[in-house]
Amino acid sequence: MSLIDAAMPGMLPVPNRECIRQAVRTGMALEAVINRWSRFDRKNYFYADLPQGYQISQLFHPLVGEGEVEILLDEKDESSTKRVGIERIHVEQDAGKLMHDQHPTMSYVDLNRAGVALMEIVSRPDMRSPAEAGAYLRKLRAILRYVGSCDGNMEEGSMRADVNVSVRRPGGELGTRTETKNVNSVRFVMQVIEYEARRQVELLEEGGSVAQETRLFDPDRGTTRTLRSKEDAHDYRYFPDPDLLPLELDEAFIEECRSSLPELPDAKRKRYEGLGITPYNASVLTAEVETARWFDAVLEVGAQPTQAANWVVAELFGALNRLSKGIEESPVSPNQAGELLGLVADGTISGTIAKQVLEIMLETGQGAAEIVETRGLKQTSDTGAIDAEIDKILAANADKVAEYKSGKQQLFGFFVGQTMKAMQGKANPQVVNERLRAKLD
Amino acid sequence: MAGIPLGIKDLFATRGVNTTAGSRILKDFKPRYESTVTANLRKAGAGMLGKLNMDEFAMGSSNETSAYGPVISPWRRNDGGNAALAPGGSSGGSSAAVAAGIAPAATGTDTGGSIRQPAAFTGICGIKPTYGRCSRWGIVSFASSLDQAGPMARTVRDCAIMLEAMAGFDPKDSTSLDLSVPKWETGLSSDLKGKRVGIPKEYRIDGVPADIGALWDRGIEWLRDAGAEIVEISLPHTKYALPTYYIIAPAEASSNLARYDGVRYGLREVPDGGNLDAMYAATRAAGFGAEVRRRIMIGTYVLSAGFYDAYFTKAQKVRTLIKQDFEKAFEQCDLILTPTAPSAAFGLGDKTADPLSMYLNDVFAVPASLAGLPAMSVPGGLDEQGLPLGLHLIGRELDEQGVLNAGLAIEERAGFTAKPARWW
Numbered sequence: 001m002s003l004i005d006a007a008m009p010g011m012l013p014v015p016n017r018e019c020i021r022q023a024v025r026t027g028m029a030l031e032a033v034i035n036r037w038s039r040f041d042r043k044n045y046f047y048a049d050l051p052q053g054y055q056i057s058q059l060f061h062p063l064v065g066e067g068e069v070e071i072l073l074d075e076k077d078e079s080s081t082k083r084v085g086i087e088r089i090h091v092e093q094d095a096g097k098l099m100h101d102q103h104p105t106m107s108y109v110d111l112n113r114a115g116v117a118l119m120e121i122v123s124r125p126d127m128r129s130p131a132e133a134g135a136y137l138r139k140l141r142a143i144l145r146y147v148g149s150c151d152g153n154m155e156e157g158s159m160r161a162d163v164n165v166s167v168r169r170p171g172g173e174l175g176t177r178t179e180t181k182n183v184n185s186v187r188f189v190m191q192v193i194e195y196e197a198r199r200q201v202e203l204l205e206e207g208g209s210v211a212q213e214t215r216l217f218d219p220d221r222g223t224t225r226t227l228r229s230k231e232d233a234h235d236y237r238y239f240p241d242p243d244l245l246p247l248e249l250d251e252a253f254i255e256e257c258r259s260s261l262p263e264l265p266d267a268k269r270k271r272y273e274g275l276g277i278t279p280y281n282a283s284v285l286t287a288e289v290e291t292a293r294w295f296d297a298v299l300e301v302g303a304q305p306t307q308a309a310n311w312v313v314a315e316l317f318g319a320l321n322r323l324s325k326g327i328e329e330s331p332v333s334p335n336q337a338g339e340l341l342g343l344v345a346d347g348t349i350s351g352t353i354a355k356q357v358l359e360i361m362l363e364t365g366q367g368a369a370e371i372v373e374t375r376g377l378k379q380t381s382d383t384g385a386i387d388a389e390i391d392k393i394l395a396a397n398a399d400k401v402a403e404y405k406s407g408k409q410q411l412f413g414f415f416v417g418q419t420m421k422a423m424q425g426k427a428n429p430q431v432v433n434e435r436l437r438a439k440l441d
Numbered sequence: 442m443a444g445i446p447l448g449i450k451d452l453f454a455t456r457g458v459n460t461t462a463g464s465r466i467l468k469d470f471k472p473r474y475e476s477t478v479t480a481n482l483r484k485a486g487a488g489m490l491g492k493l494n495m496d497e498f499a500m501g502s503s504n505e506t507s508a509y510g511p512v513i514s515p516w517r518r519n520d521g522g523n524a525a526l527a528p529g530g531s532s533g534g535s536s537a538a539v540a541a542g543i544a545p546a547a548t549g550t551d552t553g554g555s556i557r558q559p560a561a562f563t564g565i566c567g568i569k570p571t572y573g574r575c576s577r578w579g580i581v582s583f584a585s586s587l588d589q590a591g592p593m594a595r596t597v598r599d600c601a602i603m604l605e606a607m608a609g610f611d612p613k614d615s616t617s618l619d620l621s622v623p624k625w626e627t628g629l630s631s632d633l634k635g636k637r638v639g640i641p642k643e644y645r646i647d648g649v650p651a652d653i654g655a656l657w658d659r660g661i662e663w664l665r666d667a668g669a670e671i672v673e674i675s676l677p678h679t680k681y682a683l684p685t686y687y688i689i690a691p692a693e694a695s696s697n698l699a700r701y702d703g704v705r706y707g708l709r710e711v712p713d714g715g716n717l718d719a720m721y722a723a724t725r726a727a728g729f730g731a732e733v734r735r736r737i738m739i740g741t742y743v744l745s746a747g748f749y750d751a752y753f754t755k756a757q758k759v760r761t762l763i764k765q766d767f768e769k770a771f772e773q774c775d776l777i778l779t780p781t782a783p784s785a786a787f788g789l790g791d792k793t794a795d796p797l798s799m800y801l802n803d804v805f806a807v808p809a810s811l812a813g814l815p816a817m818s819v820p821g822g823l824d825e826q827g828l829p830l831g832l833h834l835i836g837r838e839l840d841e842q843g844v845l846n847a848g849l850a851i852e853e854r855a856g857f858t859a860k861p862a863r864w865w
Contacts, residue, residue, distance in 0.1 A: 003474055007700040009467065010454045010476060010579040014615050044696050044744070046721055053699020109704065237744035239753060242585035242693050244615050 005115030007051035012243050015040075019117035020247065022149035023063050023091050024257045026119060029147045029264055030086050032067025034254060038090075039246040044237040048109050049096040057120075058090035059238045063247065069123075069143070070266060071135040078279050084136050085124030094118050113157075119149070125164070125174055130190035130197075137161065137186045138287075142265050145289040154184045161189050163217075165196035167204065175200070176210040180217050180224050191222050199224070268292055275305035281313050290328045301338030308341055315355065319362055331362050340368035352425050353377050381428040386435050389422040390415075394439065404440060412436065442606050443486030448538040448547035451492045452499055453479045453590075454579040458489070462581040463497040463507040463531075466701045466708045466728025476579025477611045478548065478590045485606035490544050493534030497730045498698065499555055499583040502802040503792065504533025506732040511789055514563060515541035515861035519827030523864075526786040526828070529559025529802075535593045536563040540861060546594035546603050550580060552587045553686050554782075554806025557818035560593055561781035561831025564820040564859060566848065567593040568600045571839050572813030573618035576611030582697040584690035585616070587810050597819060597848040601625040604841065620839070628842045631850040634668035638847070639774030643679040644805060649783045652824040657780050660821055660832040660851060664778060667850035672774050676766040681759045682808040687800060688743050688756035689811070694733075695740025701728060735796065764812045771837050776847050779805050781818040781831035805833055815841045819848040820857040829859065 004011040027034050039061040042054040067086035074080040096114035100107045121140065127133045141152035141159060152159045161184075166177035178200070180192045200210045214233075215224040263271070265286045272282035285295045291312075298308050316337070320330060332340075340357060343349045349357065349372055360371050372378055380386070393415060394401055404411040419432050454460045454472040461467045479489070496506040504512040504527060514528035514537055528537040532549035536559035539547050549556035551569035560567030568591050575590040582588060592603035605625050611617040640661060645654070665671055703709035703724030710723035729737070743752035770777065782802055792799045809816035815838075818831040832851055836844035 006705055008472065008474070008706070009460065009462065009470065009581045009700070010472070010577075012578050012582075012614050014613060042696050044699060046699065046702060046718075048702075048704050048717055051700060051705060053702060054696050235746045237696070237741065237746075237749075239692060239696070239744055239749075242616075243582075 001111055002115060005051065006111055007053070013056060013115075013241075015244060015247060016117050019091060020063065020249075021253070021257055022147070023089055023119045024249065024254070025147050025261055026121070026144060026149045027064030027067060027089050028258055028261055029143050030064075030067035030069055030089070030121075032086055032089065033065035034249070034257075035061065035063055035065055036249050036254075037061065037246055038063045040241040040244045041238045042241045043092075045234045047095070048107070049098050049114070051096065051111060051114055055093050055095065056241055056244070057092035057238075060240075061246070062088040062090035064089035069136060069139055071132065071139045072283070073132065073135060075283055076280055082126075082132065084126045084132075087122040087124050089119050089121050091117055091119055125166070125177075130193040133163070133193055134186050134190045137189060139265070141186075142287060142289065146262055146264055146292075148262075154186065157184060160184050163189055163192045163196075165193050165200070166210070167197050167200045175204075176212050178210065178213055178215050178224075180215045181227065183217050188217060188219055192217050192224060195223055265289075265292070272305070272309070275299075277305055277309040281309040284313055285309060288327075290326065294327050294330070294334055297334030298337050298341070301335055303338045303341045304345055307345060308337070311337075311341060311354075315358060319358060323362070331365060332358070336361060336367055343368055343372060347379060347381075347428065348372065349377055349379050350425065350427075350429055352420070353379065356425070377426060379428045380423065380426050381431045383431060383435060386419065386423065386427050386431055387439075389427075390419055390432075390435055390439060393418045393422065401440070412440070415440070442482060442602065445487045445545060446490040447482060447487050447603075448491060448493045448535055448544035449479055449489050450495050450532050450535050450548050450550060452495060452550050452581045452583075453548060454581070455479055455489065455492065458492060460492070460581070461509070462499070463495045463509060464701075464728065464730070464733070465508040466724070467581075468508070468708060470707055472579075474579060477576035477613065478580065478607045480579075481576075481609060482548070482603075482606050487606065493532075493538055493547060495534050496531035496555075497733050498581065498694070499531040499550055499552055499588075500694070500732050500736055501530040502554070502558055502799050503527035503787070503789070504530040504537075504559075505789060505793055506530070506730055507533075508730055512537045513789065514786055515863075515865065516563060516786060516828055517862065517864060525789045527562065527789055527791075529562035529782075529786065531555040532559050532567075532593060536560055536565060536567070539563070539565045539593055539595060541863075541865070542860070546592055546599055548590060548607070549593045550583075550588055550590050551806075551810065552583050552589075552690060553810045554803035556591045556593055557806050557816060557831070557833060558782045558802055560818040561820070561829065561833075562786040564823075564829030564831075564857065564861075565593055565595055566597050566600050566817065566819050566852070567591060568604060568817040568841065568844065568848075569810070569815065570604060570608060570841050571618070571815045573616055574604075574608045574622075574815075574839075574841070576609070576614040576617050578611055578613040578617075582693075584693040585697060586693060587686075587690060589810075597817075597845055597852050598626065598629060600817070600848075601629055601845050618839075623842060625842055625845055628846075629849055630846050631667055631853050633664060633847060633850055636669045636776060636843070636847070637672050637774040638664050638669045639672050639674035639770055639777045641674050641676045641679065641770070641777060641779060643676050644779045646783070646804070649780070650785070650824065652785070653780045653783065653830060656821045656824075656830050656832065657778070659855075660778055663851050663854035664847060666854060667847075669776075669847070669850075674770045674773055674777065676763075676770055676777075676808065678759060678762045678766050679808055682763055682811055683800060683804055685756045685759045685763065686803075686807045686811060687739070688752050689760060691736040691740035692743050692753055692756075693740070695737045695744065698729075698733070698737060701725065703728075732796070760811050763808055767808075767812045767814060767835075775837070775840075776843055777835040778847070779833045779835070781805060781833040785824045785826065785828035785830055809835045814838060815844050817844045817848050819851045819855070821851060821855050822857060823859055827859075829857075 044054040096111040144150040166175040453476040456475040512533040514526040535547035540563035556567040708728040821832040
């Protein structure tokens with residue numbers, strides 16, 4: 001516990017360089033104006049979780065100005081884009097946490113979070129539905145995670161939303177808004193909007209009016225209730241913090257922030273599409289920074305992009321789902337995945353065998369080549385061996401051969417399947433096809 | 442400073458030693474940390490003799506607002522009476538201790554004259570350096586944009602030595618100046634040839650005793666004798682300085698003192714069945730004295746929605762004008778000479794009923810505080826009651842050397858050797 005965060009007498013704050021840097025980098029990722037000159041203000045109010053009796057914030061001159069976030073309204077439709085405006089990002093101190101369940105008659109204050117820097121990202125009233133708000137939050141979270149300025153974990157409180165909702169008739173002016181504070185999941189945010197919009201519409205339709213107020217979300221009931229009305233609103237007596245000088249950013253600082261920005265989700269998605277990856281796969285692979293990093297590592301070891309994308313989305317995600325693991329905990333490393341994909345690409349094993357190999361890799365942690373070698377899973381193109389099996393199958397299924405020859409073409413697949421089975425999946429499917437056609441047609 | 446036992450104003454956090462800021466709300470508060478300034482003094486070899494009384498949270502000009510009782514000045518009037526006199530404030534314990542010879546020197550802090558006015562009242566020297574010279578870390582905040590620590594000692598040279606030890610950049614204070622500390626003591630020289638000293642006409646105000654005007658004139662002659670050229674200057678916004686100060690300082694104080702809420706340390710009063718708000722109200726009502734409560738209320742008022750622009754914003758603008766007054770004046774002169782205070786020490790209780798008359802004590806000291814300039818009080822002589830009077834030197838930003846040198850020139854010529862007769 002820092003003496004400053006506990007607001008001991010005579011303690012003074014200093015700006016945290018890394019926090020300013022992360023806020024600036026976030027601003028850049030949101031294509032926002034970076035203000036070279038900003039200032040800290042005190043927001044004064046009394047509460048037991050606020051040791052100083054004021055929160056250091058930025059009301060008048062925020063660090064970051066206007067920017068925007070592009071969202072996809074339909075994940076599968078590239079053209080369904082919408083831009084949500086960002087009004088500003090300011091940095092401020094977090095408060096502590098009150099605990100009312102630790103003692104029969106007393107409340108305790110946990111100051112571990114007090115004084116920790118947070119960014120407040122203020123969006124413009126551009127979202128028109130719970131779904132749009134959800135898409136915005138998910139996109140924003142992805143960007144924050146790419147930038148590394150926030151882990152975006154809403155359950156743990158490292159990202160929280162204050163949700164402002166108003167309703168209006170089509171084409172009308174924006175209505176009076178309510179603000180629901182500290183909502184801590186994307187799903188809850190969408191619930192709040194759904195509930196608030198209905199509540200406000202009902203109010204208006206009954207001839208009432210919406211009161212501008214602060215509300216609280218009750219996650220158990222899925223409802224909101226009044227916390228305080230506008231009349232009860234604090235007079236925060238904002239004024240410039242005399243303990244802190246205005247913040248001036250020099251070019252070297254700005255340049256470092258810019259040059260340390262990673263490739264962001266939109267740019268990455270476009271790059272993937274440029275490699276021939278389908279828009280859907282590109283969108284799935286870039287949605288989370290861990291997935292994108294993992295996939296980039298697979299590409300780096302030389303995997304063929306479209307094949308690798310299909311495999312990650314179809315095979316690896318399925319396997320990880322079964323194991324309830326995130327990609328960052330994947331038992332298969334990008335290197336190992338590259339090796340496996342390489343074996344498929346050069347014809348050493350078939351796609352079917354690749355599935356088996358993956359299962360063994362997940363179980364044993366062994367490399368793909370080693371598994372294929374020790375378990376004799378190598379695909380064979382040996383026409384002699386394949387021909388021998390085909391002859392046996394055709395002999396044993398003379399009736400089906402006759403049906404096929406009389407025009408039941410669908411049976412071709414049956415013969416392929418039987419042959420592959422007899423070859424324990426190790427036959428090169430292309431060779432099997434060729435040989436079967438030669439013998440049947 | 443090896444071995445010098447210093448008195449420390451009770452506004453400086455001293456590790457393991459009570460630090461009360463003269464307030465009941467911090468009764469028995471023992472910090473687990475040491476202020477940067479006192480740590481610097483210890484590093485220079487000085488020791489701490491003890492903590493010194495002061496006006497509560499440094500709000501006062503007579504040391505009568507302390508929750509621990511007033512400080513009585515060692516000085517008596519020469520009328521044969523025994524009237525207890527004020528040692529000035531808010532660093533009244535510091536001025537009294539040094540004047541009485543209890544400590545060779547003491548730390549003070551100055552927000553709007555709290556080093557200089559008590560120094561003048563007790564016949565000692567005191568300098569407030571340029572804002573940012575001394576770290577504010579570990580000094581209980583009153584008004585952050587004005588608070589500065591400084592030495593109070595018997596001679597100009599002692600002040601120079603001690604200020605050198607106190608000052609220096611501190612990364613823990615964002616308003617600390619990242620500059621090396623000049624060798625003020627070795628730079629001391631009372632030769633003022635080539636220096637121009639400005640005499641601001643606006644400081645000739647009505648109601649100031651003739652003794653003070655006469656001392657000011659003598660001061661002018663002393664500086665001329667030391668080689669300086671005397672020029673008349675104008676600081677046109679001087680009359681707005683006090684009202685401006687009494688908006689900005691209480692505004693900042695109202696916020697700085699919000700942390701004394703009974704939650705984490707210090708006094709806590711919980712009325713039976715009371716909620717959190719009741720605890721705040723009871724704690725702060727019992728913990729703060731009348732003057733502190735008055736300033737918190739003034740500060741809260743001037744920052745309130747609807748009054749902010751009329752008071753706080755306006756005051757900030759006037760503060761800029763006052764700074765510009767000095768910038769213009771320093772185009773014509775290198776230093777400014779004025780009286781330190783508009784009167785000699787007054788009796789305890791004389792001004793407590795009328796806060797405005799108390800505030801007027803700092804009329805000459807406050808403009809330099811608002812402008813962040815170095816300023817010093819040096820004893821010049823006694824008035825007809827036998828009480829010390831001080832002369833006040835204001836320098837350019839960072840020109841503590843110029844201020845100290847002119848102070849030395851006055852000290853050499855004033856020949857001030859009077860000491861209070863020992864009655865205690």
